[in-house]
Amino acid sequence: MSNLDRQAALSVCGGRGFVVAEPVRELLSPRQVRLGEATEVRRLLPNLGRRMVGAWCFVDHYGPDDIADEPGMQVPPHPHMGLQTVSWLHDGEVLHRDSLGSLQTIRPHELGLMTSGRAISHSEESPRPHARYLHGAQLWVALPDAHRDTEPHFQHHADLPVVTAPGLAATVILGELDGAASPGTTYTPLTGADLSLTAGTDTTLPLEPDFEYAVLSMSGEAHVDGVPMLPGSMLYLGCGRGELPLRAVSDAGLMLLGGEPFEEEIVMWWNFIGRSHEGIEAARTDWTEGSRFGEVKGYDGDRLPAPELPPVALKPRGRVR
Known part of the structure; x- marks a missing residue:
């Protein structure tokens, strides 16, 4: 998914200097962002107070939206x-096309994982016809410097491992959880899991103490480490946890995001992640001039133009604002 913000801001993220090395309960509020003409998303990362959780650097939550009489998602x-990019759905379908020639419909609880590496372009749209409801999350994972120029590729995994406990089913989207490993390719130690809780469940989830974590509420009402959470909010949990208490007030859906704190500082602007202003500027020029990122064939419409770069020098500010 694209960051369609026409006033895209430059920011420098990463580095261990602002990692919370102990358990915390930091509730993050979303920012409402319009995605195209028909979809509005709740942006949790980057946030006013925090930019990264492990290598996770971008989190949008959208829906559930009734799109029966609407075009639904239309991202050029x-x-x-x-x-x-990690595409994850609870309801609906998203048709993915990319400059490698990939054409894939992503359905609920299937992993759509696109590794951009040095350069890729793609589009996302609700198929025609499409399901009545659209509900999901779009997330980005920053690539470490050693792998950020890797060859681009796309993966689709419909069969993912599930960790179960009474009242809990945890689908492992990326990385590992409680000994179960996703087939999706990762480049840093991390965890991404979809947690489905039935009403009245009171349980704990095993965690890696060296990871930092956050939980995104997708649906229902649940208490995460004693903190009530409603859909569209995210709770940052810091590091140093061996387990996470969960209690479901109603049937609830959560996403657990975690990973080893990302050591490198990154520059994130629009849909690019680099290491310097010059690298971002070169990428923007290449996209504008039609080189490097390839062509997405089959999409009915124009490609997305890049916004203007702001006339400011980049200043590293760490993982939090």
Whole structure:
């Protein structure tokens, strides 16, 4: 998914200097962002107070939206570099096209994982016809410097491992959880899991103490480490946890995001992740001039133009504002 903000801001993220090395309960509020003409998303990362959780650097939650009489998601071809996109649905379908020639419909609880590496472009749209409801999350994972120029590729995994406990089913989207490993390719130690809780469940989830974590509420009402959470909010949990208490007030859906704190400082602007202003500027020029990022074929419409770069020098500010 693209960051369609026409006033895209430059920011420098990463580095261990602002990692919370102990358990915390930091509730993050979303920012409302319009995605195209028909979809509005709740942006949790980057946030006013925090930019990264492990290598996770971008989180949008959208829906559930009734799109029975609407076009639904319509994101024109746009570029990415230096990151992985993770498409995750609870309801609906998203048709993915990319400059490698990939054409894939992503359905609920299937992993759509695109590794941009040095350069790729893609589009995302609700198929025609499409299901009545659309509900999901779009997330980015920053690639470490050693792998950010890797060859771009796309993966689709419909069969993912599930960790179960009474009242809990945890689908492992990326990385590992409680000994179960996703087939999706990762480049840093991390965890991404979809948690389904039935009403009245009171349980704990095992965690890696060296990871930092956050939980995104997708649906229902649940208490995460004693903090009530409603859909569209995210709770940052810091590091140093061996387990996470969960209690479901109603049937609830959560996403657990975690990973080893990302050591490198990154520059994230629009749909690019780099290491310097010059690298971002070169990527923007290449997209504008039609080179490097390839062509998405089959999308009915124009590609997305890049916004103007702001006339400011980049200043590293760490993982939090």
